[in-house]
Amino acid sequence: MQRCKVLLVNDFLRKGGAEIVYEQSARLLSTFSGVEVERFDDSHFVEQTSIIARIWNHAAARALEETILRFKPHRVLVHNYHNALSPSVLGVIARHKRSLGYRTYHTCHDYHLVFYNPALQYFEKGRPQILPLEALRTRATFKLRSSPKGLMHDLMTKAYWHAVRAACRPAGIFDQILCPSAYMQEALNRCGIANTVLLHNPSSVPAALVPLPKCGKERFNLAFAGRIAQEKGLRQFIELAQAADFKHIESIGVYGEGPERAVIEQRFAPLIERGKLIFFGSLPQERLFAEMQRFADAVIVPSVCAENAPLIVIEAAMLGLPALVRDGGSMATTADAVGNKIKFRPEPDSLKRALGQLAVHLSNPGRRYEVDEYLPEYYAQRLAEIMEIGELPARPVARAFAALRSASSDLFR
Structure with missing residues (x-):
């Protein structure tokens, strides 16, 4: 069977929730027969902290290009890129996609594709507010302060956001954009980005515990x-x-x-x-x-x-x-x-x-929570289906998931 090479790309090796999913996706895809996984993140180049590097990181782009030419992936899955890597990596991915023929995917961990503030926030008198989805793609959004750092910073943020979209067309580089929530998918669709698919992020808790009733508690x-x-x-x-x-x-x-x-x-x-x-x-x-x-x-x-x-x-x-x-x-x-x-x-x-x-x-003794779609094995199977790679995990992998569930049950006793 021909092997499928998958390159996973992310801003950081370790930082927050997106990095946990990045690590999980690499580990879970590696369990599939015929799949070879390589990762690329800020550990692969010397980090630059200047404003210019944050806007356009040439070092990251060069390092990613070297990785792509060496590894020659069949699939590229990008998690976050717009912080440490910057949009400079998008041109590299697009250019070698044409020459190498790989498919591209992006897990949209925040709202950077649809609004100036990736947390979908605007500010009134310095206080943060959540931007309603109905406001996306309206002229009103340009008048809203997307940054608490002052008018000039806000105008520069908006100008940069529009420049990146004009120069790189980020959404068009990816064959499919993976949305961890229906809310994110709706936000993208409202902005004319249609190449989306819903895929919930996997839980870091490997197994579900049975909720226990707590009767009579008032505090x-x-x-x-x-x-x-x-x-x-x-x-x-x-x-x-x-x-x-x-x-x-x-x-x-x-x-x-x-x-x-x-x-x-x-x-x-x-x-x-x-x-x-x-x-x-x-x-x-x-x-x-x-x-x-x-x-x-x-x-x-x-x-x-x-x-x-x-x-x-x-x-x-x-x-x-x-x-x-x-x-x-x-x-x-x-x-x-x-x-x-x-x-x-x-x-x-x-x-x-x-x-x-x-x-x-x-106090309800019958309360139960439905979490099957967030289990790691479900995420792995669905991700492999979307990317059209690999075979079902081998039996030792299934046994490993069972061992994780058993271990977690012992841990929380």
């Missing part, structure tokens, strides 16, 4: 997991919890690090002293999920950006936990069929109602 431990940054909305959620008098909230546990941690620690020092706000730091995934499952009654997703496919909602369901999510953007629509979401608006009364719904939800 809950809530867990935030992720990067502590402005767009993730942790500071705003703590303010909201204070405005709601921490009704039904025992404590908020924070798993992760980020640029807003110091600001939050200083601002909410009295809450930390009282044990209402607890920072656990950044933990390896195997520890993170076990600790969250032991500590939390629910997770929170309070982002003030549209998100895309917040996997923490799915990972919570895999751990048997519900998720309190802000009612906006993709948070409000991702995994509607899973059954573990409780929505709130950024108003104290809305949060109180949501916490009351949480008490009822947790």
Whole structure:
């Protein structure tokens, strides 16, 4: 059988959620018979931090070209590129696609193809707002501030965005664009990008646990997991919890690090002293999920950006936990069929109602969450079908998935 060479491309080797999916896609595709996988990311060239390199990274483009000519892939799957690699790599991919004949795919982890701000945010008086999908491709978007850094920075961002689209036509370089959420697919379609297919990102929790009923609880431990940054909305959620008098909230546990941690620690020092706000730091995934499952009654997703496919909602369901999510953007629509979401608006009364719904939800002995489409083996099979590569994983691989499920069950006991 002829081997199929797959090149996976991503901005960073390690950083955030997209990098986890990048690593998973490489590992899972490698389990298919006849598939050879190679990766390309910022570990393959000397990183340049100048503004010019961020706009157009010649070093990344040269390194990717050398990799393509050496590896001669049959398929190229690009995760993120517009940060460390920059759009400079698009011309390389397009040029050698014509000469080598490979097929190209792009997993759209953010909204950079449809709006100036990849988090689908705009700013009013410095405060972030989620751009409604209905506003895409309207003249109104040019008038909105896509950056909190001032008018000149905003105008330069918009000019650069339009220049890249005119010069590179990013969406047209890829045969198919993989959308981790229906919300992302709708955003692309609204902007005239039709070569899309829905493919949910795989959960990092390898197996689903059976949710256990928690009857009679009136106060809950809530867990935030992720990067502590402005767009993730942790500071705003703590303010909201204070405005709601921490009704039904025992404590908020924070798993992760980020640029807003110091600001939050200083601002909410009295809450930390009282044990209402607890920072656990950044933990390896195997520890993170076990600790969250032991500590939390629910997770929170309070982002003030549209998100895309917040996997923490799915990972919570895999751990048997519900998720309190802000009612906006993709948070409000991702995994509607899973059954573990409780929505709130950024108003104290809305949060109180949501916490009351949480008490009822947790006390239901029959609650179950539907997560099959987010299991790693489902993602691997669907990705291989879309890219038309490989054969079904061999039996040892299936046994490996079973071992992962068994190990995870032992881990969370």
